[in-house]
Amino acid sequence: MSGDAELTAAERAALDALRTEDGSFDATGRVVDPVEVDDERVVEAALRPRRLEEFAGQPKVRDQLSLVLEAARRRGSPPDHVLLSGPPGLGKTTLAMMVASELDRPIRVTSGPAIQHAGDLAALLSSLVEGEVLFLDEIHRMSRSAEEMLYLAMEDFRVDVVVGKGPGATAIPLELPPFTVVGATTRAGLLPAPLRDRFGFTGHLDFYEVADLMTILRRSARLLGVEADDTGIAEIASRSRGTPRIANRLLRRVRDWAQVHGSGLVDEEAAHAALALFDVDAAGLDRLDRAVLEALCRRFGGGPVGLSTLAVAVGEESDTVETVAEPFLVREGFVIRTPRGRAAAPKAWRHLGLSVPRSAMTQDALPLDDDDAPTGRFTS
Numbered sequence: 001m002s003g004d005a006e007l008t009a010a011e012r013a014a015l016d017a018l019r020t021e022d023g024s025f026d027a028t029g030r031v032v033d034p035v036e037v038d039d040e041r042v043v044e045a046a047l048r049p050r051r052l053e054e055f056a057g058q059p060k061v062r063d064q065l066s067l068v069l070e071a072a073r074r075r076g077s078p079p080d081h082v083l084l085s086g087p088p089g090l091g092k093t094t095l096a097m098m099v100a101s102e103l104d105r106p107i108r109v110t111s112g113p114a115i116q117h118a119g120d121l122a123a124l125l126s127s128l129v130e131g132e133v134l135f136l137d138e139i140h141r142m143s144r145s146a147e148e149m150l151y152l153a154m155e156d157f158r159v160d161v162v163v164g165k166g167p168g169a170t171a172i173p174l175e176l177p178p179f180t181v182v183g184a185t186t187r188a189g190l191l192p193a194p195l196r197d198r199f200g201f202t203g204h205l206d207f208y209e210v211a212d213l214m215t216i217l218r219r220s221a222r223l224l225g226v227e228a229d230d231t232g233i234a235e236i237a238s239r240s241r242g243t244p245r246i247a248n249r250l251l252r253r254v255r256d257w258a259q260v261h262g263s264g265l266v267d268e269e270a271a272h273a274a275l276a277l278f279d280v281d282a283a284g285l286d287r288l289d290r291a292v293l294e295a296l297c298r299r300f301g302g303g304p305v306g307l308s309t310l311a312v313a314v315g316e317e318s319d320t321v322e323t324v325a326e327p328f329l330v331r332e333g334f335v336i337r338t339p340r341g342r343a344a345a346p347k348a349w350r351h352l353g354l355s356v357p358r359s360a361m362t363q364d365a366l367p368l369d370d371d372d373a374p375t376g377r378f379t380s
């Protein structure tokens, strides 16, 4: 059944106004999508700071990590394994690269989906050199058998290579040189406890303050050779959903506008015009975000409503709504996660120009969902 089947004409019109030509909200093509798109890799790599002192924002995680690395350097041994969690585009890969460069050690980069068999992992682990950093992106997407091998390897620097099959199979232990795993995940809650416990340091990256995004944007503008004044930088920063990847992307779109329609200078006027063109509103919300708010308020009377029902109503995958739109909507106080589903906060009604119903006033009092706010912490 189509998610729009029970909409009133007015509701359907409101949602349709937010759709792209093919009828979806085109989450992957969004200018404010925090997930990296393929042709961005080169420019992202060029903009990536190499040293911790150039890493703007996230002072807690940066200082904690800096201490862990400095202590390891002084001891002359690899640091504890590091787990970095947080929404996409906040700098997990950047920090992983920094661990290697700060320690002056090589880094091997792979990701959970690339390791589907324990054998893939065994081959990788047995080729590491002493002190090497193994960056495992999307670590929550590794297969269970690989996960089990990984936590043995992280604890004892050993893997058991199974030779043969059936009753005659034997496990041959293989010693590994000490190494450091840096795991990155957008979903720390999905990691099994035994794996999570093998990380001596866990850093949770949170959305950035506007002032930190401005620092990042000034640096990026300099590296890209873009002339930008503070009004333009501030406007872009405030609409970047607290995410450096989005800030850098919006900077490039505003630069395009300034080069084609303006004087080449990235200023407030260029930022306003370019961001209007790309459907990014004053709060940094785009079509998908507004569709989520429209559906929550107009169709479900403010909720609470289950994630999958909400996703069907906006014509998107649950995963896209949960990992792409929702973290920012929750953090900015538009949406509240409750054990009974998602609810619209008063700010959502106001953002859509609707009057706030009495029921929405009490949504703030509902208990939050468990997943909501891990912070940077040490684990033993």
Ligand SMILES: Nc1ncnc2c1ncn2[C@@H]1O[C@H](COP(=O)(O)OP(=O)(O)OP(=O)(O)O)[C@@H](O)[C@H]1O
Residues within 6 Å of the ligand: 034, 035, 036, 043, 044, 045, 047, 048, 049, 054, 055, 056, 057, 087, 088, 089, 090, 091, 092, 093, 094, 095, 137, 184, 186, 216, 244, 245, 248
């Ligand atoms: N603190 C920062 N200072 C400067 N630039 C940053 C910072 N954090 C992120 N960036 C920039 O933002 C872009 C995205 O960062 P990065 O790839 O590290 O994010 P990520 O969290 O690993 O994302 P994903 O989960 O999608 O892999 C990079 O180009 C990087 O240069």
